[in-house]
Amino acid sequence: MAPLALAIRDRSTRWLQMLRLLPHAGRGLALGALALNVTLGLLPSAFIVSTSLLLSRVPALAAEPTGLSWDGIAVVFAVALGAFTLQQLLTPFQSAVTEVIARRVDEVCIGRLLDAALDDAPIALLENPEALDLLADARAAFERQAYTPGDAVGAIPALVSRYCQLTAAVVLVGVVLSPLAGLILMITALVIRMGVRGTLGRFAAVSESLAGHRRRAGYIGGLATGATAAKEIRVFGLLGWLRERLRSDTMANLRPMWAGSRRLQFWPFVGFSAVGFVGGAVAITMLAVAAGRGQVDLFELAVALQGILIPMRFGVYFPECDVQTQFGLHSFHALERFEQQAGAARTVGARATTMPVRPSREIRFDNVSFRYSADGPTILDGLDLTLPVGRSTAIVGLNGAGKTTLVKLLARLYEPTSGRITVDGAELARFDPDEWRRQLAMTFQDYVRYELTVAENIGLGAPRLLADDEAITAAAERAGALDALRGAPDPLRTPLSSRYPGGTDLSGGQWQRIALARALLAVQGGASVLVLDEPTAQLDVRAEVEFHDRFLATAKGITSVLISHRFSTVRHADQIVVIEHGRVVERGSHDELIRHDGRYAELFELQARRFRMDAAEPTAVG
Template identity: 55%
Template sequence: ILWAARLLPARCLANTNLLHHGPPALGAAALLLNVLLGLLPLVFVVGMSVLLHRVPQSVGSGGPAAWAGLLSVLCVAGVAFGLQQALAPFQAAVGELVVRHVDQRCRGELMRAALVEAPARSLDDQGLLDRLDVARDAFDRASASPGDAAAGVLALIARYTQLAGAVVLVGYALSPVAAVVIGVTSLVIRFGQRGSLGAFGDFYDSITAEKRKATYLKNLATGPQAAKEIRLLGLIDWMRDRHRRETMAYLSRMWEGRRRLLGKPFLVLAMVGLVGAGVVVAHLAVTGARGGLTLLQLGIALQAVLILMRFGVYFPECDVQTQYGLIALDSMRAFRDGAKELPRIAPGKGRSAEGLPRKSIRFENVGFRYEPGGPAVLDGLDLELPAGKCTAVVGLNGAGKTTLVKLLTRLYDPTEGRITVDGDDLLDIEDRDWHRRCAVIFQDFVRYELSAADNIALGAPHREATDEELLAAARRAGAEGVLDGLPDGLRTVLSRQYRGGRDLSGGQWQRIGLARALHAVHSGSSMLVLDEPTAQLDVRAEAEFFDTFLDLTRDLTTMIISHRFSSVRRADQIVVLEHGRVAERGTHDELVAAGGRYAELFRLQAERFNDEPDPTREPSAPKTDVTV
């Protein structure tokens, strides 16, 4: 297959390694099938030309032998035609198998690149996200995929087999010079047409950002995500107008590029085809008029020239597939290679995280910047998280609380300073092993459209969980009532987009998320990090949760980020972050007594829950938007 593929255009040559992704037997079958589909039309052409040549002789002689020979030629031509028609559907079927094998391999490579190999900061890079979006569109079948490109390369074998055979037939029936002229003309038109298509493909790839805007608005206006707001706020006219503007901006650029890159080359290539074909057809006519051709030669030459004239046109079974499938492949590789150039977390030195932390986790003069030369999110941070204790982190928005979680869980490494676990550098611990020791629920945790059981069990995907363990995690998180209200309990899919599925409220989802984290703890995680764990629970439910939370997490190293002081006042220590540093630390009573930043924020929030404010109190300062 690879040897045959080397006859194809240069853009395909760099990607013939795609053919290695399928089983060898499938590749061999695809090669044989496409070679046959290239040769059978030529057999039919020769057979019909021989038939045309022998008919006058058979009519003249009338002998049985002549008619038997004529019948045998007719049978050969008929079998070639019938076999071609019978095999043609298998070309699509075998091509689909190639597509599935190649896409399965490429999809796995993309998942590994995005979720394992690429550093977390790659998902914050807009250029890399554009490349990732193009690749994802291909695998969602919104455009041609790398598998389509591989199948298209195989389909080209039939076309080039037919080209080579037709050139040989023209050389035999007419002349070698005519064969060279019509062959070169066909290749010039073909490569010119593919070159124009390639240039347009690169241009089309450059307007990905405009396409993303139009696609986003289309999906937003036609999906359930924003349907309630669009209806209630009367946004349909605005949405329609905005979608039209963004779509026309995208289409106008695409149309301009199409005219520029495809229009003029088409006219030039059409003139080349007209001249080349005209010369050969004129030569055929002159030679035939002079009696220099037999009826057999005339039939073969005329049909072979027509095959070659059609070679320079668009091939529906492979052109778009190879062009845009290779764009998807290039985008996937660009994301993978671009992510490799970004700073990565240091590879662990193999130390096990089993039983850690036993004493404490310390941030020692830690600094962090998301971009070199960018603002310091953390600047000289010194913080100790005692093992087996609960630490609450509070601070204004932008103080660095979420970044603190990212560093603690080793999604990022500090740009300055270091983090130690029981006195040893965190960089010495195997990162995957450390991740398993961390049970984390982010504020924007993922709501998987899977069963309730799967949503909880994903807290520890490395082990098989029993229903009893999952129900126990749900009880500890206060989610037992949520499961009782589902028609199939743990087996209910948590989405109305599936038959028998159910949607959950924000508070119910948060309890499922907490159950996921607590199941991770039960399965061996020794550190629990909760980012806004009760943000979508009402005040009573929040109080009930934290009444039992400390009992559930006794002897567990816990860090809580919350905007409600009722969530943090019972913590063993409370840390106030400000400007990327620790401004205050202590227990709730100690910090209130100190009268510092924590006391001020506590007073501001307490006033919001005071139904009967004291009229003698001086008006407070404007309430500050805080996240605690």
């Protein structure tokens, strides 16, 4: 396809996309905005005609002050004043209506972004660099770091106003001077206009190619100005490094943009300025010749002079709509491409779905293998594992054995590379993922620390129980999550961040208890399988033993899975499974595995010896 045809197709596609988004603002609002802006586009011509008529009557009034009807002048003056006043009154509503349209359209697009990122996209896609670049560009607009799709759509009525103003001015010049003069002005304005927008479009392509640079610069900027790394920045003296890194990453984005701007806009600007000069000069020359020949009167001369200026201004940059309509869809295009990738990735892994049943006998991993990428290492390698319903299973092993990956497969955040997972004999892959996850209460190693109240942090484990203080308190007590907040006026309403009034910061171990309470509340909310991945990693040994003893004593009848690399704290589990190199190497109760004197017994003794040595070391006095 020829470059010109390709450019026309791309531009037409963009405008069609904006027009398809416009109804999301509401049909009544969209029609009202168009009517308002058409009116604003026509009022300048009404003002030109009425003021020109006034000027044309001044000589006659000076020559014969008593012979001219003042009533007629008063009417013309009233029309001119009315057009001017109405324009001043309506102009503020133009920006207000534009803002409302933008917000309504953005609301729809944000909803689509949330659905795509948090529902449609598999977790593996959220770890793909190309997809993350798209997601960053889509999100940047809604974080007000760039123009939004709503900004683009909201600018359409303002652009309509500009074209109405141009059309009315060209018609006036064509009527009072000549159709040829009007045509010349129209062509001149459109040539400059299309050229300016085409240049802006080519520059937008340069901007889109730099998504990765923008994401890296945004990350470093957030790191430098946020609280997450503030302590380490001070302790390690990282401020100088951060300044230089932020500058280099920012310039890696800006330098190509500046170079592209100079290459794409300098000489075209010179050329289009020349076109505007020639077109305007021709029209003014035609007007001068007609005036010299007496072919136009004072009224027509005044109308033509003012009318010629409007098309000349039309060929320049419009601050209220040009950048918005050109760059506002950048995030929308990123959103659409991300939606396509999410849909394709989900389709590849999708099979016929059925509503999951509450497990009644067992959950089984049958010869399951898994790797995170086609060329990545094998994490699980032919793993066979049975999780009896209503019993506690502890899965232990050294770091990197595949324990956390097993949990991700159980939650269907990933699908096995080979093998299958079954629930009471039914293949898990045939269950609806969202419905199956409602059967699970999980605490991951990298649980989220929400800067919300205690009640909200715990209540998010079962959203329907968010308002049930009794249930939240019960879950918190089981996890020991309220011990650190006993002195607070209202522990459940305490924000878990000192950056909010009345808020407090928790230690790592205290946060872990909050996360545990969240999972326990999910069980109260109907989940039938409780999975805790390293639930006590940030507790000391004594607190960890206390937790496991209390948890296993109160979790009778619950299907529970405890993931741990500490062998000594899971000894009371009904079943202990040892994983190494992605396979189950041993299984049984604690006593059975100790008697077997295999890998579990060896690692248990090594860890127990380490704890005995730590306890025997003398405490320094200082």
